[in-house]
Amino acid sequence: MSVTPLMDRAGAAIRVQGLEKSFGQVSVLRGVDIDVARGSIFALLGSNGAGKTTLVKILSTLLKADAGRAEVNGFDVGRQAAGVRESISLTGQFAAVDEILTGRENLVMVARLRHLKNAGTIADDLLRRFSLTEAGARRVAAYSGGMRRRLDIAMSLAGNPPVIFLDEPTTGLDPEGRLEVWRAVRELASGGTTVLLTTQHLDEAEHLADRIAILHEGRILVNGTLDELRKLLPQATVEYVEKRPTLEDVFLALVTGEKR
Numbered sequence: 001m002s003v004t005p006l007m008d009r010a011g012a013a014i015r016v017q018g019l020e021k022s023f024g025q026v027s028v029l030r031g032v033d034i035d036v037a038r039g040s041i042f043a044l045l046g047s048n049g050a051g052k053t054t055l056v057k058i059l060s061t062l063l064k065a066d067a068g069r070a071e072v073n074g075f076d077v078g079r080q081a082a083g084v085r086e087s088i089s090l091t092g093q094f095a096a097v098d099e100i101l102t103g104r105e106n107l108v109m110v111a112r113l114r115h116l117k118n119a120g121t122i123a124d125d126l127l128r129r130f131s132l133t134e135a136g137a138r139r140v141a142a143y144s145g146g147m148r149r150r151l152d153i154a155m156s157l158a159g160n161p162p163v164i165f166l167d168e169p170t171t172g173l174d175p176e177g178r179l180e181v182w183r184a185v186r187e188l189a190s191g192g193t194t195v196l197l198t199t200q201h202l203d204e205a206e207h208l209a210d211r212i213a214i215l216h217e218g219r220i221l222v223n224g225t226l227d228e229l230r231k232l233l234p235q236a237t238v239e240y241v242e243k244r245p246t247l248e249d250v251f252l253a254l255v256t257g258e259k260r
C-alpha cells in the first residue's frame with residue numbers, strides 16, 4: 001500500500017490536517033489542523049465536550065476520522081495503524097490500573113505485554129521516577145487517586161515510546177501530585193519524547209507547554225506559544241498591584257516547602 005507521507009519522519013511528530021468527526025448529527029471536529037514538533041509539549045485546551053478526547057482517540061487509532069489526515073511518528077493513523085500503535089502510548093482520562101495487583105506488578109505486567117526484556121528493572125526504574133518506590137509493593141486498591149494517576153502514567157512509559165498522549169493527566173490530583181506529574185512530563189520532553197496533553201487547567205498549559213492550542217466549536221481557534229497567545233490581547237496597562245500569594249502558593253509552600 002502506498003501512502004504519501006505528509007512529512008518526512010524527522011519533521012513534526014504529529015501532523016493533523018482537516019480532521020473531521022461527527023457522532024450522528026453532532027459535528028465534533030470540523031476541520032482540525034495541528035503540527036506538534038518532536039520533543040515538544042503541546043497542550044490542547046478546550047471546555048467539556050469540545051472534542052479533546054475524540055481527537056486523542058483518533059490520533060491513537062481508537063476511533064476513525066470521517067475526513068482529513070493525521071500522521072503520528074510518520075505513520076498515517078487510518079492506514080498504518082500498527083505503526084502508530086508501536087510509536088505511542090496513551091494515558092486515558094480515567095486511570096487504567098489493576099486494583100488487585102501491586103504497583104510494581106502492574107508495571108511488570110505492562111513491560112511483559114510489550115515484550116520488553118528486564119521487566120523488573122524497568123518497573124523499579126519507573127517506580128523511582130514517579131516516587132512510588134515505597135508504595136510499589138502495596139496493592140493499588142490501597143493507593144490514593146494521585147498515586148494511581150502517577151502509576152497509570154508510569155505504565156504508559158514502559159518501552160519509551162517516542163510519542164505520548166496524556167488525556168487530562170492531572171484531573172483530580174492535589175497540587176503536589178500535579179507538580180510531580182508536571183516534573184515527569186518535562187523530563188520526558190527533555191529526553192526527546194513528544195507529549196500531547198489535554199487539559200482544562202489553564203495554568204497547567206501555562207506552566208508546561210511549549211505550544212498551546214484552543215479547540216472550540218470543532219476548530220482550533222488559536223495555536224501558539226504562551227507569549228504569542230498573550231499578544232492576542234491588548235497590552236496591559238501598567239498599574240500598581242500588590243501581588244498576593246494565591247491559595248495554591250500558600251498550600252505548596254507549607255506542604256512541600258517549594259516556592260513557585
Ligand SMILES: Nc1ncnc2c1ncn2[C@@H]1O[C@H](COP(=O)(O)OP(=O)(O)OP(=O)(O)O)[C@@H](O)[C@H]1O
Nearest residue numbers: 023026028046047048049050051052053054055093
Ligand atoms: N462515542 C460517542 N458517541 C456519541 N457522542 C460522542 C461519543 N464520544 C464523544 N461524543 C460527543 O462528542 C463531543 C466531544 O466529546 P469529547 O469526549 O471528545 O470531549 P472532551 O473535550 O474530551 O470533553 P471533557 O473535557 O469533558 O473530557 C461531546 O458532545 C460528546 O458527547
Ligand SMILES: [Mg+2]
Nearest residue numbers: 052053093167
Ligand atoms: Mg475528554
